Amino acid sequence: MSPLPPEFFARSAHDVAPELIGVTLLVDGAGGPIVEVEAYDQDDPASHSFRGPTPRNAVMFGPPGVAYVYRSYGIHWCLNFVCDAPGRAEAVLIRAVRPEHGLERMRARRGLERERDLCSGPGKLCQALGVTNEHDGLPLDAPPFELFARTGIPEVASGTRIGLSVAADRVWRYGLAGSPFLSRPLGR
């Protein structure tokens, strides 16, 4: 497997997102192929970057190819990959990973056995991979992160996001078709 080229993230999150499906994500050696993602751009009212820069979302406004990690509901961590040029705050939320490497470490962190429950959600995968706010702003091409290009072309399914009136016809979410490791079924 070959590392992702550095320029991979230097474009719109909407272009990056579908190509992330099948890319292997490891954090300190634990992880596996990404099976579900969601794209966020600055025109999206649901995006943290919608209302402009704040201390929390600062890294989204910086250079691409770094991690944006935020606290969700005071409980979970969520991992994003920052995309596009500095000043353009786009990112892809990593929503699910197929557990492949470091299974026992992930089980220990999650307190669960079943592989399907290990990384099938943005909060779950951060707990399983040990991602916290300490990873916020870290480059994705250096330890503890490792990203490996996919070897084949997976069958990528897509869906519009639910509950948003804005840009309802746009594709936001992508996943590996038929994967049992998704956070939830893909819509259309």
Next chain:
DNA sequence: ATGAAGATGAAT
């Protein structure tokens, strides 16, 4: 200084 909402997950 204060409060409402939140890119979730697990249990009921």
Next chain:
DNA sequence: TTCATCTTCATC
């Protein structure tokens, strides 16, 4: 469907 849990950010 409810609730845990607490940071963030807008508003006062």
